[in-house]
Amino acid sequence: MRIDIISIFPKMFSAVLDESMVKRAQLKGKVKIFTHDLRDYTLDKHRKVDDRPFGGGSGMVLQVEPIFRAVQAIKKKIKGKAKVILLCPQGKRLNQAYAKKLSGCRNLILICGHYEGIDERVRQYLADEEVSIGDYVLTGGELAAMVLVDSLVRLLPGVLGDKNSLNFESFEGNLLEYPQYSRPAKFKNWPVPEVLVSGDHRKINAWRKLQSFKRTRLKRPDLLKQ
Ligand code: ADE
Numbered sequence: 001m002r003i004d005i006i007s008i009f010p011k012m013f014s015a016v017l018d019e020s021m022v023k024r025a026q027l028k029g030k031v032k033i034f035t036h037d038l039r040d041y042t043l044d045k046h047r048k049v050d051d052r053p054f055g056g057g058s059g060m061v062l063q064v065e066p067i068f069r070a071v072q073a074i075k076k077k078i079k080g081k082a083k084v085i086l087l088c089p090q091g092k093r094l095n096q097a098y099a100k101k102l103s104g105c106r107n108l109i110l111i112c113g114h115y116e117g118i119d120e121r122v123r124q125y126l127a128d129e130e131v132s133i134g135d136y137v138l139t140g141g142e143l144a145a146m147v148l149v150d151s152l153v154r155l156l157p158g159v160l161g162d163k164n165s166l167n168f169e170s171f172e173g174n175l176l177e178y179p180q181y182s183r184p185a186k187f188k189n190w191p192v193p194e195v196l197v198s199g200d201h202r203k204i205n206a207w208r209k210l211q212s213f214k215r216t217r218l219k220r221p222d223l224l225k226q
Pocket of ligand 1: 087088089113131132133134135136137138139140141144
């Protein structure tokens with residue numbers, strides 16, 4: 001998979017791309033991630049990427065031209081098709097099923113919106129999809145892009161060491177994850193459920209399934225309705 005990210009704050013991404021699992025996935029060759037400074041696609045000496053909105057109003061709007069040039073330049077470098085995604089609060093809300101679908105794409109180009117808005121023509125003519133990470137407004141699309149990248153990369157085959165860690169995690173089959181415990185078995189008066197130290201794997205699996213269901217019903221009943 002290849003992911004290209006267009007942003008006016010490309011340095012923000014090192015926090016996620018140069019650490020932990022996403023870094024390891026890149027080192028293993030499972031994903032190639034490139035960040036692009038939107039200002040590199042401007043033609044004026046001030047490297048201007050925004051302007052005032054037509055019709056008046058407060059704030060500045062990210063302009064369509066540099067974004068268009070960035071997308072074109074990236075598409076030229078990519079062999080094959082690329083899906084262009086605009087991160088914005090109006091987009092389709094990201095969930096595990098959507099992350100899984102996007103993780104099957106060969107090439108993604110992520111556009112991070114900013115300021116008070118982005119020229120509507122980016123949405124109309126450049127973006128194939130709009131993605132939101134939740135019903136709240138961030139100062140820009142960068143954090144949303146990082147969330148998206150993290151959620152996708154961990155789903156790529158061979159990225160997580162243990163295949164089972166994907167099978168039983170939260171949201172698989174619309175259920176939350178069951179409770180987990182580790183050593184020591186005895187700590188203060190905070191007991192570990194006996195079944196987990198029983199060694200009976202049939203019972204353990206049944207207990208875990210039931211706990212997943214109970215938790216989901218208690219904490220996220222909306223998931224069961226889906
Ligand atoms: N940009 C600002 N807020 C956002 C959100 N909630 N999701 C995606 N991009 C955003």
